[in-house]
Amino acid sequence: MVDTIEFVLNRKPVRLQVEKDRALLWVLRTDLGLTGTKFGCGTGACGTCTVIINQEAVRSCQIPMADVKSKEILTIEGLAMNGRLHPLQQAFVDNNALQCGFCTPGMILNAYSLLLKNSAPTEAEIIAGMEENLCRCGSHIRIVQAIQTAAKQMRG
Amino acid sequence: MKEIKMHNPESSVAEALSVDRRQFLKILGGGIIVYFAPGLPSYAPDTIAAGGPALPKDFNAFLSIAEDGRVSCFTGKVEMGQGIVVSLAQMLAEELDVPLGSVNMVMGDTDLCPWDAGTYGSMSVKYFGPPLRAAAAEARAVLIQLAGERLGVAPERLETKSGIVCEKQSPDKKVSYGELAKGKRIERQLPDKPSLKAISGFTISGKSPLRTDAVLKVTGTAKYAGDISLPGMLYARILRPPAHGAKLLEAETSAAEKIPGVQVVRERDLIAVLHSRPDEAENALKAIKAKFSRPETNLNDGNIFERLLAAAPAGKIVAEAGDISQGKGMASKVTQATYTQGYVAHAPMETHTAVAKMDDGKVTVWASTQQPFGAQKQVAEALSLPLQNVRIITPFLGGGFGGKNDNKQAVEAARLAKLTGKPVQVAWTRAEEFFYDTFQPAAVVKVESGLDASNKIVFWDYHVYFAGGDKAPSFYDIPHKKTTAYGSWSESRSSHPFGTGPWRGPNGNTNTFARESHMDELATKAGMDPLSFRLDHVQDKRLLRVLDSAAKAFGWSSAPSPSGKGRGMACGIYKGTCIAAMGEADVDKSSGRCQVKRLVCVQDVGQVVNPEGAKMQMEGCAMMGLGYALSEITRFRDGEILDLSFDTYQLPKFSWMPKIETVLIENPDVPPQEGGEPMITLMGALVANAIFGAIGVRFHELPMSPERVLKALNESRGKSGKG
Numbered sequence: 121m122v123d124t125i126e127f128v129l130n131r132k133p134v135r136l137q138v139e140k141d142r143a144l145l146w147v148l149r150t151d152l153g154l155t156g157t158k159f160g161c162g163t164g165a166c167g168t169c170t171v172i173i174n175q176e177a178v179r180s181c182q183i184p185m186a187d188v189k190s191k192e193i194l195t196i197e198g199l200a201m202n203g204r205l206h207p208l209q210q211a212f213v214d215n216n217a218l219q220c221g222f223c224t225p226g227m228i229l230n231a232y233s234l235l236l237k238n239s240a241p242t243e244a245e246i247i248a249g250m251e252e253n254l255c256r257c258g259s260h261i262r263i264v265q266a267i268q269t270a271a272k273q274m275r276g
Numbered sequence: 277m278k279e280i281k282m283h284n285p286e287s288s289v290a291e292a293l294s295v296d297r298r299q300f301l302k303i304l305g306g307g308i309i310v311y312f313a314p315g316l317p318s319y320a321p322d323t324i325a326a327g328g329p330a331l332p333k334d335f336n337a338f339l340s341i342a343e344d345g346r347v348s349c350f351t352g353k354v355e356m357g358q359g360i361v362v363s364l365a366q367m368l369a370e371e372l373d374v375p376l377g378s379v380n381m382v383m384g385d386t387d388l389c390p391w392d393a394g395t396y397g398s399m400s401v402k403y404f405g406p407p408l409r410a411a412a413a414e415a416r417a418v419l420i421q422l423a424g425e426r427l428g429v430a431p432e433r434l435e436t437k438s439g440i441v442c443e444k445q446s447p448d449k450k451v452s453y454g455e456l457a458k459g460k461r462i463e464r465q466l467p468d469k470p471s472l473k474a475i476s477g478f479t480i481s482g483k484s485p486l487r488t489d490a491v492l493k494v495t496g497t498a499k500y501a502g503d504i505s506l507p508g509m510l511y512a513r514i515l516r517p518p519a520h521g522a523k524l525l526e527a528e529t530s531a532a533e534k535i536p537g538v539q540v541v542r543e544r545d546l547i548a549v550l551h552s553r554p555d556e557a558e559n560a561l562k563a564i565k566a567k568f569s570r571p572e573t574n575l576n577d578g579n580i581f582e583r584l585l586a587a588a589p590a591g592k593i594v595a596e597a598g599d600i601s602q603g604k605g606m607a608s609k610v611t612q613a614t615y616t617q618g619y620v621a622h623a624p625m626e627t628h629t630a631v632a633k634m635d636d637g638k639v640t641v642w643a644s645t646q647q648p649f650g651a652q653k654q655v656a657e658a659l660s661l662p663l664q665n666v667r668i669i670t671p672f673l674g675g676g677f678g679g680k681n682d683n684k685q686a687v688e689a690a691r692l693a694k695l696t697g698k699p700v701q702v703a704w705t706r707a708e709e710f711f712y713d714t715f716q717p718a719a720v721v722k723v724e725s726g727l728d729a730s731n732k733i734v735f736w737d738y739h740v741y742f743a744g745g746d747k748a749p750s751f752y753d754i755p756h757k758k759t760t761a762y763g764s765w766s767e768s769r770s771s772h773p774f775g776t777g778p779w780r781g782p783n784g785n786t787n788t789f790a791r792e793s794h795m796d797e798l799a800t801k802a803g804m805d806p807l808s809f810r811l812d813h814v815q816d817k818r819l820l821r822v823l824d825s826a827a828k829a830f831g832w833s834s835a836p837s838p839s840g841k842g843r844g845m846a847c848g849i850y851k852g853t854c855i856a857a858m859g860e861a862d863v864d865k866s867s868g869r870c871q872v873k874r875l876v877c878v879q880d881v882g883q884v885v886n887p888e889g890a891k892m893q894m895e896g897c898a899m900m901g902l903g904y905a906l907s908e909i910t911r912f913r914d915g916e917i918l919d920l921s922f923d924t925y926q927l928p929k930f931s932w933m934p935k936i937e938t939v940l941i942e943n944p945d946v947p948p949q950e951g952g953e954p955m956i957t958l959m960g961a962l963v964a965n966a967i968f969g970a971i972g973v974r975f976h977e978l979p980m981s982p983e984r985v986l987k988a989l990n991e992s993r994g995k996s997g998k999g
């Protein structure tokens with residue numbers, strides 16, 4: 121069932137003719153060419169496809185297009201503004217919080233929503249909040265450090 | 277004094293250039309190019325002897341300095357997270373005297389890069405580093421010579437600095453590399469005896485610059501194979517058997533064919549559906565009704581070890597010292613133990629992916645592969661094309677760990693591109709990834725050993741089934757020892773019910789688990805502290821230093837195990853890298869879950885090119901190693917893989933994270949060794965020893981999952997009558 125779906129993507133309005141049951145992940149990656157959102161499992165189990173919808177981290181492989189109607193979506197491509205990295209991105213770079221980098225967009229966006237809810241998380245809160253995002257390279261330690269660094273910086 | 281052969285390379289190089297190499301020169305344009313020449317330079321033989329990759333035999337560029345001063349390094353190695361995109365650039369920049377930022381790494385492109393066996397076995401810096409440095413040294417010598425002519429100054433009065441050549445006494449008299457390269461086409465071969473810089477003068481190597489790929493990766497602009505999109509590209513989904521060994525009986529594709537935009541392709545074993553959108557292709561695949569025969573092998577993850585032992589080829593003695601029977605005569609306490617490890621998946625976050633396009637009988641494949649040149653050969657064979665008509669381009673890899681050497685997906689994409697005449701992307705699903713993984717092979721180790729009255733090991737009789745290799749022989753100082761291998765991990769592929777292959781630390785994990793667990797068992801028998809017991813049997817000075825530094829950093833106090841404290845240790849010598857790790861774990865007696873709370877990892881890798889990079893690799897090894905120690909095993913039944921998702925195949929998560937302290941021992945006397953693998957091999961035994969320390973239960977099988985721990989706890993309670 122094709123439907124017209126309007127939403128805001130990385131601060132710009134988008135209007136798409138698209139089947140309502142298609143997963144947001146594939147629409148982002150193929151129809152919209154935003155390949156920063158990664159496919160890792162397609163079943164909601166890994167978090168590489170994480171995007172932000174209305175300030176909440178969600179797994180785009182599990183989100184049908186019908187659900188994004190009138191919503192505000194932020195993907196990794198929309199995080200840096202005016203050519204400047206977001207503090208989380210900068211902290212991931214500075215802390216070497218990545219190896220292969222495939223989990224990185226999902227990690228950063230999941231952390232982004234975590235910090236929206238809790239601007240000064242403890243280490244235990246970061247671990248709990250990041251728990252279901254998988255990283256096979258074992259960058260976990262530095263990811264936690266990067267989130268702590270960014271949180272501090274964002275609090276000013 | 278510098279020794280540069282001032283032959284006329286232009287003619288000899290040109291003669292030896294094959295047609296495609298001339299093509300390559302055209303792509304490269306002018307400038308200064310340093311090749312690897314046929315005939316091996318003096319530093320090559322031991323890399324070959326050590327089982328390293330064969331070096332290129334044709335003329336291939338290693339580096340070029342373009343007319344605009346840009347330096348490009350061409351390597352068949354690929355970047356899959358291990359950070360060589362930085363460490364190799366550092367080695368080059370150091371030797372050539374250019375800013376790190378001016379080095380452009382061209383990796384894994386079979387049209388542009390020197391032939392390479394593949395990126396595995398943690399060998400990039402160790403084996404590719406020396407010729408790369410030699411090439412840079414040669415280029416620098418050429419630049420100095422050219423500058424001498426240009427400036428009218430004798431070469432010995434010149435020096436290089438950050439991309440320029442200047443006179444030592446009057447630095448204003450200078451010329452940049454770009455100016456020197458302009459309008460030139462200078463080709464050089466690698467010198468036989470490169471005159472390399474002294475390590476003491478290093479300013480780039482030995483530091484930890486920020487990763488050049490990091491900004492791309494945090495902004496989502498880094499391209500992986502699945503991010504390549506070509507006009508008119510179709511996404512393919514392929515019909516798969518439900519089990520290894522299953523045969524296709526019939527497939528009904530008409531329903532799929534009716535879906536608008538779907539193309540169904542069938543060629544021999546390959547049945548695929550294609551669509552311009554991957555999710556539509558997925559739907560079309562579901563519309564295919566297929567019947568397969570199901571094999572009945574009665575083989576599963578429970579009985580596999582028995583079967584492997586029964587099927588094992590004859591043993592070969594791979595290392596021997598003294599005489600076991602004599603050693604047995606000296607022993608007062610004999611210990612026998614069997615250790616097992618099941619199949620372990622690589623599970624990179626990026627599944628096998630490739631994009632292929634065909635033009636004028638030439639195929640280009642962007643592939644997530646650790647072996648671009650292997651893929652080139654496989655694609656050429658599958659499509660009956662000459663090798664030079666196949667180009668493999670390797671974008672960033674979303675993890676490899678030894679699992680991306682087989683290139684099945686690259687061949688599939690190429691075949692489908694040929695059959696459809698359109699660009700095709702093949703990206704495996706997670707289930708396909710788990711199904712077609714080339715698992716770390718299941719293996720068995722049997723050890724018999726003896727202690728004499730003074731608690732010295734007098735004999736060590738080690739039998740390894742399906743994991744034989746360089747990590748099997750013990751480095752401990754034991755007068756009578758013998759290692760017998762029944763099938764190496766790589767030779768014995770056909771004995772396994774599905775694909776197996778290298779996995780981070782090939783043949784290191786099972787063997788180290790057996791050796792280091794056994795050492796602790798002997799220490800317990802001797803009533804000794806596990807560290808003191810090991811120290812009594814280690815002579816290697818580097819290893820002693822590593823052990824000493826681990827003990828200090830950890831605060832290891834001497835106590836026999838089990839101390840009730842959950843401490844565990846393990847050490848090793850891994851292809852020239854000395855390692856030790858000590859840790860502390862808690863075992864939750866109600867859930868059986870083991871939590872490693874603290875870990876100290878110490879590594880001596882010789883010269884350190886990038887300290888932070890080396891530490892990241894150690895941390896990554898520790899985290900990944902906790903997986904095979906505590907949860908990872910692939911269950912199967914009659915060729916069917918039962919763990920096809922992250923729901924049941926559990927990777928280490930954030931909450932597993934111990935406090936990790938990593939210590940690098942600088943060792944400038946030893947050339948850089950590799951650091952991407954060694955530490956992972958210690959994790960199995962370290963955890964087993966720590967669990968024993970905590971609850972007094974000894975595990976001989978990996979992984980030590982909560983269920984197994986719980987079961988063992990119940991059994992031991994039953995035995996002691998407390999249950």
Ligand code: FES
Pocket residue numbers: 158159160161162163164165166167168169170179180181182
């Ligand atoms: S791809 Fe969506 S959670 Fe894994």
Ligand code: FES
Pocket residue numbers: 218219220221222223224254255256257258259357625674675
């Ligand atoms: S950095 Fe490779 S999966 Fe996280």
